[in-house]
Amino acid sequence: MLARRSDLQLEGDAAGRFLPWVIAVMVFLAALALAGGLGLGKALAGWDQSLKGSLTAQIVDAGGTPAPEKVQAALVLLSGTPGVEMARALDRHAVEALLEPWLGQANLTPDLPIPTLIEVRLEPGASLSTAALARRLEAAVPGARLDDDRTWLAPLIHLTEALRALAAGIVVLVGLATIAMVIFATRAGLAVHREVIAVLHLIGAHDGYIARQFQSHTLWLALKGGLPGLAAAALVLLALRGLGGGMQAALLPPVTLGTGAIAALVLVPLVAALLAVLTARFTVLGTLRQMP
Amino acid sequence: MEVESSGLVRFENVGMRYGRGPEVLRDVNFHLEAGSFHFLTGASGAGKSSLLKLLYLAHRPSRGIVTLFGQDLTAAGRAALPGLRRRIGVVFQDFRLIAHLSAFDNVALPLRILGLREEAVQAQVAELLAWVGLGDHLAARPATLSGGEQQRVAIARAVIGRPQLLLADEPTGNVDPDLAQRLMHLFLELNRLGTTIVIATHDEHLVAGTGRPVLRLAGGELRLLPLPHEAR
Numbered sequence: 001m002l003a004r005r006s007d008l009q010l011e012g013d014a015a016g017r018f019l020p021w022v023i024a025v026m027v028f029l030a031a032l033a034l035a036g037g038l039g040l041g042k043a044l045a046g047w048d049q050s051l052k053g054s055l056t057a058q059i060v061d062a063g064g065t066p067a068p069e070k071v072q073a074a075l076v077l078l079s080g081t082p083g084v085e086m087a088r089a090l091d092r093h094a095v096e097a098l099l100e101p102w103l104g105q106a107n108l109t110p111d112l113p114i115p116t117l118i119e120v121r122l123e124p125g126a127s128l129s130t131a132a133l134a135r136r137l138e139a140a141v142p143g144a145r146l147d148d149d150r151t152w153l154a155p156l157i158h159l160t161e162a163l164r165a166l167a168a169g170i171v172v173l174v175g176l177a178t179i180a181m182v183i184f185a186t187r188a189g190l191a192v193h194r195e196v197i198a199v200l201h202l203i204g205a206h207d208g209y210i211a212r213q214f215q216s217h218t219l220w221l222a223l224k225g226g227l228p229g230l231a232a233a234a235l236v237l238l239a240l241r242g243l244g245g246g247m248q249a250a251l252l253p254p255v256t257l258g259t260g261a262i263a264a265l266v267l268v269p270l271v272a273a274l275l276a277v278l279t280a281r282f283t284v285l286g287t288l289r290q291m292p
Numbered sequence: 293m294e295v296e297s298s299g300l301v302r303f304e305n306v307g308m309r310y311g312r313g314p315e316v317l318r319d320v321n322f323h324l325e326a327g328s329f330h331f332l333t334g335a336s337g338a339g340k341s342s343l344l345k346l347l348y349l350a351h352r353p354s355r356g357i358v359t360l361f362g363q364d365l366t367a368a369g370r371a372a373l374p375g376l377r378r379r380i381g382v383v384f385q386d387f388r389l390i391a392h393l394s395a396f397d398n399v400a401l402p403l404r405i406l407g408l409r410e411e412a413v414q415a416q417v418a419e420l421l422a423w424v425g426l427g428d429h430l431a432a433r434p435a436t437l438s439g440g441e442q443q444r445v446a447i448a449r450a451v452i453g454r455p456q457l458l459l460a461d462e463p464t465g466n467v468d469p470d471l472a473q474r475l476m477h478l479f480l481e482l483n484r485l486g487t488t489i490v491i492a493t494h495d496e497h498l499v500a501g502t503g504r505p506v507l508r509l510a511g512g513e514l515r516l517l518p519l520p521h522e523a524r
Binding site: 200 | 348349350356370373374375378382388392399402406439449453492
């Protein structure tokens with residue numbers, strides 16, 4: 001794929017000067033979009049895993065902390081329901097830890113009326129009607145309410161899936177734009193070096209010999225642009241990670257990148273280079289095929 | 293000249309036109325035996341360069357049959373052309389040296405295209421450039437060489453691959469009579485070693501001095517002139 005020397009002096013081409021910049025921008029955008037898509041995909045799987053089959057019951061008492069009898073009655077009812085694997089009441093400290101990001105430490109006074117929360121975990125594959133269970137719970141324990149976490153999470157999951165599709169679309173568009181730019185630059189190079197290419201042909205050069213010189217040059221330009229593009233994207237992702245770290249995971253599990261996603265990001269400039277090289281090759285061969 | 297045997301080159305009723313223009317070559321019939329030496333003459337615009345273009349495969353005939361090295365070009369696909377071109381050396385009238393390459397790299401091109409090892413390339417190119425008197429100009433770019441020196445680089449590039457057929461378009465057009473004579477000796481020596489040679493030229497002295505057969509083009513038609521001793 002690589003030629004050791006160039007008979008065409010492609011290094012001096014005007015098109016070659018802008019191609020690294022274009023590829024740097026393309027790799028930067030593709031890496032960010034890919035990081036977004038892969039990060040959201042991982043988060044989505046985490047949310048789905050942690051919230052699938054989990055319900056939350058809360059018991060509110062206007063006078064303050066609900067009576068233990070109410071909590072016990074709710075636990076008995078929930079635990080005895082077919083399809084429920086486990087029901088457990090969170091102690092006041094655990095509930096305060098959940099509220100602290102919203103209310104602040106200073107406002108969590110001992111006299112603050114705090115509902116009792118019961119974490120309910122369903123058996124895998126349980127076909128439980130949460131609406132019917134909610135009605136039974138409310139009838140048996142006054143002030144009790146059952147929340148299906150999936151209800152409020154559904155729009156978020158849909159939004160996340162849409163964002164992932166958008167990220168994938170951006171990666172595809174960036175790839176197509178890269179192909180278009182390489183085709184343009186390669187055709188410009190073929191036009192500029194038409195005379196020399198004709199001489200090479202007349203002394204017996206195969207089209208592949210000429211294509212290899214364009215491939216080698218394009219590979220160099222693609223790496224020259226792609227690696228800085230990836231570095232810039234990595235800096236932006238690190239900065240975003242720093243900004244996102246302050247939000248903590250109070251609401252949802254954090255959006256992070258796994259080892260596989262990081263490996264995929266490292267591959268972005270290499271894939272861009274491969275795409276550019278193949279595009280250059282097929283553009284040269286396609287164009288030369290029309291020559292005598 | 294009628295076709296009597298297959299030969300190295302064979303033209304049968306060949307016509308050629310550029311685009312939709314008039315025919316610049318009409319009903320051309322000739323054949324060249326391996327190891328022959330011919331001059332190609334004719335007035336400007338008679339079609340010498342067009343005939344050479346057909347011979348070095350820069351153009352296809354618009355009609356007729358061209359057979360080169362026993363292969364019918366009308367049936368040959370584009371993929372077959374590089375292999376045929378490697379058996380042909382061409383000295384272009386305007387040299388067509390690659391400006392950004394040194395004299396050495398220009399001459400080395402045919403060998404590198406053939407995929408020869410660099411050590412072999414170095415040795416052969418240096419030897420040939422020394423033979424044509426340019427041993428101390430290996431790194432010179434064409435623009436820094438005189439017309440005669442460029443001519444010799446072009447000739448060296450044409451012969452480095454030891455072609456079976458050598459075509460030269462006005463190879464002595466840019467050089468003084470003394471150098472022209474030396475170049476003719478070079479062509480005759482190559483011919484003696486078995487290379488088939490066609491030289492297109494206006495130079496009547498050059499033609500008369502060698503006693504070699506002459507193909508004359510006039511009005512797009514080709515005929516073989518009798519040798520001086522045959523004419524007497």
